[in-house]
Amino acid sequence: MTIRYDDRVAIVTGAGQGLGRSHAIELAKRGAKVVVNDLGGSKDGTGSSSEAAMAVVAEIEAAGGEAMANGANVANYAEVEAMVAAAMEKWGRVDILVNNAGILRDKSFLKGSMEDFQLVLNVHLMGTVYCTRACWEIMKEQEYGRVVVTTSSSGLYGNFGQTNYGSAKLGVIGMMNTLVQEGAKYNIRVNALAPTAGTRMTEGLMPEKMFELLTPETVTPAVLYLASEDSPNRTILCAGAGSFAVAKIVETEGCWLKPEEQTPEGIAAHWDTITSPEGERALVGGFEQTGKMLTQAAAGLGISLE
Template sequence: MSIRYDGKVAIVTGSGQGLGRSHAIELAKRGAKVVINDLGGGVDGSGGSSDAAKAVVAEIEALGGEAIANGANVAKYDEVEAMVKQAMEKWGRVDILVNNAGILRDKSFTKGSLDDFKLVLDVHLMGSVNCTKACWDIMRDQAYGRIVVTTSSSGLYGNFGQTNYGSAKMGVIGMMNTLAQEGAKYDIRINALAPTAGTRMTEGLIPEEAFALLTPETVTPAVLYMASDDAPNKTIICAGAGAYSVAKIIETDGVWLTPEDQTPEGIAANWDAITSSEGQTQPQAGFEQTVKFTGKAMTGLGLNK
């Protein structure tokens, strides 16, 4: 089976270099027409230049593909709307959105400013929201869409000095979990990439030999799969150095405590049973927890007859 995107239009944010550049070029190689969005700023989000985006467009055109450059700041909805309008006027549709743009303002929580915290959330979380919102009705009307959000192990598991970044990266998972339900009947599928790549953001943080293995090109196949017709839905794919895995949010089966044990002491006494992995599940929607808990309570109180 060959995965291709002939006749499809993709928008890849932050695609002037690094992971985004790799995603955009490989999508174009497989037939997609691509909007190369890049503000052209530094890793911390400062500055701006369209040179990087134009260079990627030139690369794609040299390969025989089609692409246009766009310098929208994903944190500004009016600029995002204009970017999507540009794609629609040029090609008449938007099939694939890869939310890749990001910045870093790493500092421990005690040293970091709230302004930096808000800026990181604006770019990573609201940037993903803005771009997805601007494309959503188009994808719904054409009954097709593939959306990728970029999460991180820093959000899934935590990373010292990245409270702002981790909060934003976990935020996109909450967005994905709900939009996967809302978009399903329109064949809009939304998934998350948790990449490990040697980019400007990770340089100097890991040994040189390991860094050399973490090329963006080893991550991009996961994006290509999530952008395909047969993509999964509501899935977190982790990728790096040619290795791929899936991260899942699970919930233990838990236990119901009698009314007299519904105390902090009761929880402490039953902690091993509450945290036992036996019977744990991966809920597909929030209401499943409610159904489980009320079912346990009804059984415990003898009301299930």
């Protein structure tokens, strides 16, 4: 069955170039009305221009689609609210939000300034918070919403010189995990994209042959799936060069230690059991970890939790 978005309204941030442009164009091709948001700044977040967003809108309209440009800075909540209000005024609903906008201020932890660190957090993490918050009540009232946050292998696994970026990119996963719970009964699903793409943000960081394989167009199918009516929920979908995978945060089964072993020495003595991958699993909420540990403690102590 072909996935389409007829009568759906999508907001794509950072959609003037690269990944966001590809996401916006393909959503529009499949019937969505699209807000093409782009501040129009350079990759380090400086400057602004509406030209890139307007060019994407023109491309969408030339292909028979509907779109509007918006230059809101995602790190400014008032501007984000105005963007969502403009979409509501024009089309009356917001069904899909793709949080894609981002900047880079790469430097090793000691060499990077705290101002740059804060700026990267403001754009990537708070920008995602602001855009999602501005759409959340609308999605709740219409009992439909598909939110995509953009994480990164730098957040999931680390990358030299990207402490600020990695912190923000793992932050959106924490946001996703809770919003999934809060949005469930309103048919709001929240997922994460972990893209690997050759864009202006990664240009010069890899050999040309690799760069050419990592086109934004090979990543966008993942967004189209996560934004669809039958999307998964609480999933980190990794995409790049036509390959797709799912990343998971798992917890080992671990073990309960007797009171006399509940010491750093006891942990060291049982380290192999504590870290054993046998029985490890992805938990679906903080309460599940608490329940697991209480169950182990009750069994060890021979008591009932009833």
